[in-house]
Amino acid sequence: MKKIKVLIVDDELEFANTLQERLEIRGFEVMVAGCAGESFTSVRQYRPNVVLLDLKMPDMGGIDVLSVLKEFDPGIEVIFLTGHGGGADKKIGMEKGAFDYIMKPVDIKELVTKIHQAVQDHVAAQPGA
Secondary structure (H helix, E strand, O other): OOOOEEEEEOOOHHHHHHHHHHHHHOOOEEEEEOOHHHHHHHHHHHOOOEEEEEOOOOOOOHHHHHHHHHHHOOOOEEEEEEOOOOHHHHHHHHHOOOOEEEEOOOOHHHHHHHHHHHHHHHHHHOOOO
């Protein structure tokens, strides 16, 4: 069985690298992008199944990144990870096609479950599935 490919997009590299290690231990293939611009290149080259996307980054906000990612690949599954609350951002993100929205600090079991759910939903939405 192929490993699920996850791209973490977060300007807090210590958090992203730690999360990468924790997900790799659980059998995921993981890549980290430290900013929005880097994420666009990574998505094109790496072709992740799921993107874990920080909502607040210095170069571009997560909602705008989500829009670009969905334009590039409408089927890409995006889960927002944020330390900043905000019902409005969550609502907008979900309306623009985010799969889910998880608050930091991240519960790794919850995150792993959400990643698997996102991949299952993506597969179920494919023609002929």
